[in-house]
Amino acid sequence: MYDRLNPSWEATAIYRARVRGSLLGGAVGDALGYPVEFVSLDRIRALHGEQGVTGLVPDGAAVVGRITDDTQMTLFTVEGLRQARVRERHRGTDDDWSRLVRDAYGRWFDTQRLSGPPAGAEGLAAQPWLYARRAPGNACLSGLAQDFVPEPEAALGRPGRVNSESKGCGAVMRSAPFGLTRVPADIAFGRAARSAQTTHGHPTGYYSAGAFAAIVAHLVEGESLEGAVLRALRLLARHPGHEETTSALRGALDLAAEGAPTAEKVQTLGAGWVGEQALAIAVYCALVEPDVRRALLLSVNHSGDSDSTGALCGNLLGARHGDHGLPQDWLEQIEGRAEITVVADDLAAECAQS
Template sequence: MAEGREAAERYRSRVRGCLLGGAVGDALGAPVEFRTLDGIRAEHGPAGVRDYAGGTAPGYGRITDDTQMTLWTVEGLIRARNGDRGPGFDPVPAVHDAYLRWYRTQCSREPVWEPSGWLQGRAWLYARRAPGNTCLGALGEAGNGAQGRGERAANDSKGCGGVMRSAPFGLLPAGHGDDDVFDWAERAAGLTHGHPTGSLASGALALLVRRLVEGDELDAALDAVLAALARRPGHEETTRALEAARAAAGGGAVSAETVESLGGGWVAEEALAIAVYAALAHPGPEEFADALALSVTHSGDSDSTGAVCGNILGALHGETALPPLLAPWVEGRGDLLELADDLVWAFAPGSGPLRASPRWLERYPAD
């Protein structure tokens, strides 16, 4: 019984660590997105971005659309669980509906209608933090009926807007298979990003998180991801990017220049590769801040690469390893951890009575 409690607490810590770690990485990288590496070093020093403020104070970390959409992914998964009617569980349509709720928050400064569920009623999530045009365009078309529920977007984008929100699929408990987790994340990314690489990189991240939450070390989890990719058509770009990240981590001195050799992070496979490289270069729990700094100190999409790196290391080490000068100061921390716990409870064995309660269904209406 004690072993079971320890496993449950370890799982909860990794769920919370993954989601909060992603938010911390997002907020750390956001102020330097679009900055050159030389400009970042001039302001932050040779060690790169180590705090939100760029000085000695912890500052306050403002999240971006990366964390917003990750939260809506979680909300969609919970609502799919509430509507689960047995065999054939498929969360992607409910996650699509959740993304449409996020889209509506981006079209208004504050809640102006009766919100559907508690998350849509949180005023701070209505801030518009440079959302990706690809996501806005695809979801706007879907909301207007131009794209059916759960259909692949009619574009050829492989931007990082799919992978940066896909980690929550990997947090689903082990009763859902590895292939299911990969496929659901792949399909959910395809709702906004039509290029196969944009989807496959998202499935790869979800599976990587899944294996880490289940207790694999980072190298073993990466082996599982590469094996899963090899079975899927169109995997070559994502596979090459991950193999390059692994080779770079084992090939010499760790540097921001090596990060930039992997790309800018604007497209899905590059964002994933940069995050994986930073995690492999600084894999220990005491190195979490070093990995995040490495993942955001480059001339590219720093918030997305930081978010994905934070997801990975949070899933690997759990909540207690999060940098103590960063984690308490990230925007929306309380709501984020509340949502993480709700995900754990929604999928826990014997959670049926909870999910059938009026208060829970008001909080997460079944989709």
């Protein structure tokens, strides 16, 4: 029974709801956008009406609610971070976080090469539904094919060793969990950015991941979305080469102040194929539209990377409102919902101990 006289219990319950909300919200946005990824706005409207997509629709295989590599990689990020927190609790050091997250991405990489779980697979690698290959990003695949683990304290601000020209959204779309672990926002920023260098070496590619993790960290602590973005901008300003990411976020804030949202306004922020544009679209949609359902729909009805922008927007909305603030009718149709909830609760339980 809920105990209103125990604020520590209440705080723990709110935290768990926000972790659940961020992971499940990301999956909802991913599933909303997947069927219309690579589809122009005009074509979306021709297929689904002037309002575009108004709910979960079948994908190319006539299945509703399927998630993509965005949610897959996000879940493997959680697995690596949870293992790092367990290691920290038992050994008193968090120096292994970068290697454990990279190892988790290696397990995701295997899901894209194998038809199903190998003998003895454990954790997420034992889940057959995660072995679907749904347009994974080239930078993620090529980066993980290399044997590279970023240094936990590696310098930022210059091209990384792997895919030094890549700033695609494959780094930012998997980075919400860094902000869910109850570490300070600047630490979440640094870890997400350094982990992004595993696959995306362009500063904008990894700074967008860092900024997103910092925003999520502030939301989990109860900050407003606008306040969280402004604080992330102050973090960005400390790092050389932040200008593209900063400009994109400021553009989202400015656009949100210009009145009622439209799909055409969304498209002025870009198509979402690169990290800073995907982040800007997600922030704009979550900020300008107070209704969660309408915000998610706004984030996928455009001529671009609809599943990634939808996933990021869902991560933000879920971290702000918790899982009970998400459309329950959509949640019921999401592939892997039960497993995602377990993954979320395991992370929240581990992080709540410290």
